[in-house]
Amino acid sequence: MGHTGMPQASELTPASLIAQALSNPVNAELLQRLDSLRLPQCHLTAGCLFQAVWNRQTGRAPDWGVKDYDVFYFDATDLSWEAEDRVIRAVQALTADLRVAVEVKNQARVHLWYRNRFQADYPQLTRTTDGIDRYLIACTCVGIDTRSRALYAPNGLDELQRGILRMNPRFAQPAMFRDKARSYQERWPWLSIV
Template identity: 45%
Template sequence: MADLDRLRNVLLRNEILVELLGRVRELGLPEWYLTAGCVVQTVWNVLSEREPAHGIKDYDLFYHDPADLSWAAEDRVIRAVAAACGDLPAEVEARNEARVHLWYEAKFGVPCRPFASVEAAIDAFPAVCSCVGVRLGRDRRWHFHAPHGLDDLFAMVVRPNPLLAPREVYERKAARWRSQWPRLEVVPWS
């Protein structure tokens, strides 16, 4: 619990992320989380004594809606998120993780089984430290998903998670991150 409190306290320093949590909560999306880079990079920025939102390219918003796997349904959500968050100084990338298996192999060269939940999608990120999601519940309580814990995230260790992503994806992401945060310890793909 102390690690989650620490994570929440760090994330509270990123005003964009906090504002997004509130706005997305109002959209009523199923099983949603802000995840990946916006969480990880906020932590690393704070640990590196940078502005919390420094260099964050986009804010990943994952949700899981298997009821309609069409691009049109996902696009409606993307447009609703853009309308709700368009005035913020951030790009928000909303994606229905129930659809990933439809395009993943064409993009990354390996097949992907359908994700049963947004948590299953987060569990498959290429680096263990990035397998973290946060959302704000209707009760305004923070909810987290961190299947590997937070040790690597706070220690600035990038470790491969070979659950799904190919080696090249991990190595490219790790190299990009290391160029931005030289203190990172990158564990080689084994």
């Protein structure tokens, strides 16, 4: 254990994060299958990736605590709910046998529904990674491009490895941040909220 009670681990790199995420067989399957749909700017993102890192550091299975698997894509050619719903249904059909919740979101549409759901403004985005950039907690801004398999991590990986939960300055929502950070700390008590 480190000085904060955090488990020690070798340095987290883009390659090691991808390897840890893919040690969850559902992530590996999703990357394989989603590529076949050719969704524009498609990324597997959020907890299914970064929680594998925290789970490895605490000796848990890579999928422990994963509530759902987030898939972001960006298609501004049709901003209707019907178009997004067709993609959601296609992904559900493609992944039904995995028996996990897969949450699909067209990042080109988020600004249309966000205020009604979360009582906060949300700008119109211009690409998938804009959505990843706006996670509440800075270290959780990670995604893997389903086509190139490249890691997107605009805030680096140091705080993710060290378990530092800091409010993302790109989307400062103090109350929502506190709730999200506390929910992570309940599952991984060694995480520190700053």
